[in-house]
Amino acid sequence: MKVLLSWLREFAPIEGDPHWLADQLSALGLAVESVEVLGANLEGVVVAKVLATRPHPQADRIQLVDVDRGDGESLQVCCGAFNMAPGDLVPLATLGTTMANGMLIERRKLRGEWSNGMLCAAREIGLTDAADGILILPSGLEVGADFAAAMGIETDVLYDLDVTGNRPDALCVAGVARDLAAWLGVVFTMIDPVAAADASWQGSDEAAVQILNGDLCGRFAARVLRDVAVGPSPRWLAQRLTAMGMRPINNVVDASNYVMLELGQPSHTFDLGRVAGRTITVRWAGEGETVQTLDGQLRYLSGRDGAICDGDGTVIGIAGVMGGASTEISPTTTEVLLEMAWWDPMSIARTARRLGLRSEASTRFERGTDPEIIDVAMRRFVQLLRESSPVRLASGEIVAQGNLPEAATVAVRTDRVNAMLGVALSRDAIAALLAPIGFSSQAVGEDLEVRVPSFRMVDTTSEIDVIEEVGRHYGFERIPKTVPRPTAQAGALSALQWDRRRMRHALVGFGLTEVMPLPFLAPGDLARAGLPADAVRVTNPLVEAESVMRTSLLPGVLKTLAFNASHRNPDLACFEIGHVFLPTDRSAPLPDEREQLGVAIAGAASPAAIEVWQVIADVLGVGQWRLRADAPAGMHPTRSAYIELAGTILGAVGEVDPAVAASYGVERRIAWLQVDLTALLASPHGSGAYRKVSRYPSSDVDLAFVVVESVPAAAVAAALHDAAGELLVDLALFDVYRGDRVPSGSRSLAYRLRFQAGDRTLTDTEVAAARTRCIEAITRDLGAALRS
């Protein structure tokens, strides 16, 4: 919403530096997007008279203009416009003038000809005139006079405001002025336009209006005008509209727009002679009814659109959104029906959105206009039109009434106001803050009964709405800042959040870089990764390639590896922690959403992934986990395993299936670890149990076994653990050998077992016994042979 300071001042004596005023508007919640000073930098611009125009000998696009700048001498100026004739008065920026855009006017040569100044177009001197070319001034001005003084131009300020959805009142100049005047403590005065009507002539004899559906239209008012001469608007009015960003059309349309900008009430004008039956009926449209709108388009209506119909029931306009072509005002129009209405905000919002026809008018209807302003707005329209045309106005408004909501009367508790805002206002102080913005109050004991003004009835219906207004006009900046402290809790991360953080930082310390691919996949990405294709899908994706919600972090991480490989960084070691979305049970209220960890080390084999898992298990204190060789989806069928803890699968570790890697364009081995963090962090871990460090010496026993390949090392380790007994404090697989010295199909696994007691030095006999138990167990249970 744009407002001109000069226009605001027609409602209240608003004074102050333009930028300070911008801050005041922002403090009221009318955020100022931009401040533009108009008509500034006119110093040095004078009224000059064109003496002659001559072609430039060297250039076609510029001409030479001889002007008199008031000293009776001829001054040569080069000019790129050709719209002036000898005798015209034009604005001349004399040498030394600094233009609004910062350009300094100097004597200079253009294609070999001297230019002693610059003739100005309207835009160059901060005026808003739609016409192109040099601004031709009204004759009769004194040649050589200061341009601004001669034209009566005062500087003005244009504010562009970001008006929030709860402020329908601020969608017009009067509303902004009311709010700002209240804040500044100056008096706001609503205009009271005079529009004399022909007492002998009743509007209701000329036309009729009717509302068939009261839920669509709260009030429909019309007046009849005759002898209207359609033509240009007065210059001042056209300029204001242009400054506000609207193109002047003709005096009738311009007056309608002007009133909308000034008072917030849109209007529509019909060529009354073309309205069948001189009657207007308002109703819900029938499904499939059509109307040709002002822009020439044929529009199909639905049963939820409002229709404006003529006496025959034919649709001649779309309520609150756009008028119809059949009754449009034309130069031959003499009889005008001026209409202003209050529409149900939701209906207009729906129709405008459905038809893609959001306009200045529909925006105002959507937020809720002021039904009480219609009479003032009608008179204002006629008053403005009479500046450029004779208008005969019939007496009396022709009005139909629908279900107009009533502005609420709200009980406002003084204590509640103070508690919500953190202030200590008296009942009367609250009433005094509300009164200037149109909320009238009546004391009820210590509290107030507040009557909401008609221009706020849509957005203000409850006590808290009124409290917001009190806060706004008291000033948020004046409210003392206090800091509440929780008494019943301490600030802390949860155990899960703390574990996740420690894990993340351990991974970073271990040399892994955190990546964040987009969580959207393209159709086919999951299948390409060897994963089930069933997934949650976005029904309105930006692009098809981002329409599938990931069920695994693998595809996104593979894309990251491929990207880096193609940028000569093939050996990336990275991880991601993020949500995956599993369509496990489509009857559940939401997908099975889990937090997952994915770790990829490009150029490394599965042991590298196991190492990462061990770091995590160690950091988090995950106890009796084990690996079970398997072929998890997308992973290398013979180099991967599930990670299990007490029968629950926590994740998988190994390598990415080479075929999967290749389909993502990665030609290297990729060590891969994926962990279901939701499951991991919910499982028992981090008991923190401590074993006292023994002060007694330990004994090491090295044992190597020849074990067939089908027996996993994990089974050997588990058997050693069981057999060694409580004295075993450490078990390490320190060598794996395959080769000539062991039978093919087997390998040698060498373990170092460290025995120690907490309360004594072990005897040789004890250690020997443990050693024997271990050898017996492995050779007996796993068919392995001790390697000598």
Add this chain to the structure above:
Amino acid sequence: MTTEFEAVERARDEALARVGGAVTFAELATVETEVLGRRSVIVEMRKALGGLDAQARRSVGQLLNAAMSAVGDAVVLRRSAIEAVERAGQLEAERLDLTEFSPQRRRGHLHPFTAAWERLEDVFVGMGFQVAEGPEIETEWFNFGALNFPAGHPARESQDSLWVDWGEPGHTLLRTHTSPVQVRTMLAQEPPIYVVCPGRVFRQDTPDATHMPVFHQIEGLVIDRGISVGDLAGTLDSFVKAFFGGEFSSRLRPSYFPFTEPSAEFDVRRPDGSWLELGGCGMVHPNVLRAGGIDPEQWSGFAFGFGIDRFALTRHGVEDLREFWSGDVRFLSQF
């Protein structure tokens, strides 16, 4: 007597010369045995003292003692000298050019968004908040309905949201803010509530330098007895000073959101006097409290929210938001 004196001095000088001539520990050990050992000249001379008269025995004995002590000192000195030389030689042999080494294994890198996220959490934890989380795919009720978005509100029907094929059409979506977590917290927990909800949120925004369809935000929710706009302003001001520094301050400007009333934008004032628009906030709307099962007459509260990603953007001077999502290690390894 003179002869004995001369003999002692001669033996001493000879011994000192030999000690001085030893260049290795082995040589020194041999020399030490030869000049101070049982068979050494000096020791032999001591053994012979018995043959001298008392006076001579004393004076020659003193001289012999002095000679032994001098030779002994010389051996110790010589040993340290050899030690120093040997150590110097060994160290020289171990010399490394440290600039030859460029270790392949580098540290990993925390994503800048995570770094900002964790720091924000820490500041709020320090202020007494706990951290709440929730699902990224949400029902329409948690994302809009419970938050006082009226039916037909533009945000609710518009294409700003990404909807998914779960349940009835228009029922499930990628959450557009972390406010659903506030609602879930209210339903799960009795007041007082002091939580922040960091998380990933989604909008139908075409990626460009300042927009992504996915981004991160953090919201805060406080519900307690007698919470006011003053508490909101004070809490945000404390946060701003803790996060940005004591020379920063903040202000509230009235604004509008369906889920809070009064609503405000909050801006941060930099030390140079310029303003940074940080986010939105306000007093939790009574309808939202009711949706969360909380009696608005007994409790009041405030909420606030702002983006996390922009902190990382401005802190590191990154020009394009898309860099953070690229996975490009040349970018990520700078943090």
